[in-house]
Each structure stands twice: as C-alpha cells, then as structure tokens.
Amino acid sequence: MEKLIITAALVGAEVTREDTPYLPVTPVEIGEAAAEAREAGASIVHIHVRDENGAPTQDRNMYRRAIEEIEKRCDVVVQVSTGGAVGMSIEERIEPLSLRPEMASLTTGTVNFGDGVFMNTPEQLVAFAEEFERYGVRPEFEIFEVGMIANAMKLVKKGYFTGHLHFDFVMGVPGAIPATADHLLHMIKQLPEGATWSVAGIGRAQLPMAVLGIVLGGHVRVGLEDNIYYRKGELATNAQLVERVARIAGELNREIATPDETRRMLCLSKTKFY
Ligand code: KMH
Ligand code: ZN
Numbered sequence: 650m651e652k653l654i655i656t657a658a659l660v661g662a663e664v665t666r667e668d669t670p671y672l673p674v675t676p677v678e679i680g681e682a683a684a685e686a687r688e689a690g691a692s693i694v695h696i697h698v699r700d701e702n703g704a705p706t707q708d709r710n711m712y713r714r715a716i717e718e719i720e721k722r723c724d725v726v727v728q729v730s731t732g733g734a735v736g737m738s739i740e741e742r743i744e745p746l747s748l749r750p751e752m753a754s755l756t757t758g759t760v761n762f763g764d765g766v767f768m769n770t771p772e773q774l775v776a777f778a779e780e781f782e783r784y785g786v787r788p789e790f791e792i793f794e795v796g797m798i799a800n801a802m803k804l805v806k807k808g809y810f811t812g813h814l815h816f817d818f819v820m821g822v823p824g825a826i827p828a829t830a831d832h833l834l835h836m837i838k839q840l841p842e843g844a845t846w847s848v849a850g851i852g853r854a855q856l857p858m859a860v861l862g863i864v865l866g867g868h869v870r871v872g873l874e875d876n877i878y879y880r881k882g883e884l885a886t887n888a889q890l891v892e893r894v895a896r897i898a899g900e901l902n903r904e905i906a907t908p909d910e911t912r913r914m915l916c917l918s919k920t921k922f923y
Pocket of ligand 2: 658661730754
C-alpha cells in the first residue's frame with residue numbers, strides 16, 4: 650500500500666470556542682495548530698478562517714495571514730476551503746483561490762447539511778471550476794453524497810481538472826451520506842481509475858472511518874472541523890486526533906507520508922504567488 654496521507658481539518662465553519670477551547674481561531678493559533686498537527690503526522694491541513702469575532706469568513710486576507718503563520722512553522726500542504734459556511738455566496742467562497750494555494754476543497758453537489766442546505770448547483774460548479782483553473786489550484790473533491798462523484802466527473806469530462814484526481818468522502822453529516830462501511834465501499838467503487846481518496850467521519854464516526862481508510866488503502870482526514878472529542882465526554886486537540894491515527898497506522902504497518910511525499914502522490918506543485 651502507498652504511504653498514508655493524514656489531513657488535519659483544523660478549524661471548520663461550524664464548531665465554536667464555546668464547543669471547545671482547543672479550536673484554533675486566529676491566524677497565529679491556526680499556524681500553531683498546523684505545526685502541532687504536522688509534528689503528529691499530518692501532511693495536509695484543510696483550513697477555514699474566522700473573523701475577529703470568531704465567525705466564519707472567506708476573507709482573502711485572513712486566509713493569507715493564516716497561510717503565512719503556517720508556512721513560518723512547517724512545510725505542510727495547505728488546502729483552503731471553498732465550502733466556507735452554509736449560506737455564503739459563491740463570490741465569497743472563491744476568495745481564497747486567488748492566493749493560489751496548493752490545494753482547495755470543492756464540494757460537487759447540493760446537500761442537506763444539518764438544518765441547512767449546502768448549495769452547489771451545476772451552474773455554480775462550473776463557476777468554481779473556472780476559478781480553480783484560472784489560478785491553477787488543485788481540487789480535493791469533498792464528497793458528501795455518492796452522486797457528487799459523478800458530478801465531479803462531469804466537470805472533468807467538460808475539460809476541467811486534467812491530471813490526478815483526489816476525493817475526500819465526508820461521511821456522517823446529518824442530512825448526507827451515513828458513515829458506514831457499506832457506503833464507503835460503494836463510493837470507492839465509483840472512483841475513476843488512478844484516483845486517490847481519503848475519508849472523514851463526522852463526530853463519533855471519525856475513528857472507525859479512519860481505521861477503514863487505513864486498512865482499505867485510502868487516506869484519512871481527522872480534526873476538530875469534523876469531531877471535537879477524543880472519546881465520549883473528553884475533548885481533543887487537533888494534534889491528539891492526528892497522533893492517534895498515526896499510531897494506529899503504525900500498528901497496522903502503514904507508513905505515514907511526509908508533505909513532500911504527499912505532493913508527489915497527489916501531483917501537486919508548490920509554487921508561491923502571494
Ligand atoms: N462548512 C461546510 C458547509 C469544505 O470545506 O469544502 C462546508 C465545508 C466543505 O466545510
Ligand atoms: Zn471544510
């Protein structure tokens with residue numbers, strides 16, 4: 650099996666400091682959390698940013714500051730979010746792409762998301778794809794429902810995103826695909842030849858889905874965006890969640906990829922323009 654890529658989803662848009670004091674919110678805190686996650690074994694950080702009040706924002710400058718704080722401390726691959734938060738406009742959500750980060754997430758379909766609706770219409774997906782191409786950003790397709798894989802491939806057939814494709818199955822969001830082994834196997838079967846995948850289980854599904862990712866030859870995403878607990882009633886830090894996956898992978902003889910190995914595996918090129 651190839652080496653394991655661990656992604657740390659450090660911040661997200663939904664979790665608050667009231668939920669957990671370990672949530673990084675400021676650019677410096679995000680930089681520190683990234684360095685700790687890297688130390689624990691993560692090679693990618695998926696980031697969202699927050700404004701001065703701790704509310705989710707897609708402000709380009711806030712992303713730039715967070716990326717600078719990360720790059721000061723470690724060489725991890727930075728993946729910005731274009732999902733943002735439910736209700737944000739497409740114009741807001743594409744803002745960080747102009748920083749030309751190494752990677753950005755892209756959700757390829759509309760889905761119920763808790764009590765809200767996470768909108769990604771066909772027309773909006775083409776608008777996103779145009780912006781990704783304009784700035785040369787590699788996507789990680791965020792797959793919350795199985796039909797989103799076909800939607801991603803529709804964009805590829807239109808000529809977007811040539812080259813290596815990487816998918817992340819986000820499983821267990823209320824309103825979206827449940828986090829079960831059956832659903833995971835079914836989604837893996839839908840992938841095009843040569844694609845890589847990772848899995849992110851939400852809440853208490855984080856650990857079992859991570860173990861499935863390790864043993865099935867995929868990759869793993871953990872972090873406070875998806876789950877704030879180490880175990881029932883015990884809050885975790887991002888680094889603790891990463892460290893546990895790295896430890897279990899070690900027990901299962903799966904080596905952990907460094908950031909540069911991850912860049913090679915996902916065909917990323919680190920070019921800075923900002
Ligand atoms: N916050 C969710 C509505 C992403 O980062 O690309 C969307 C999300 C996906 O988190
Ligand atoms: Zn996200």
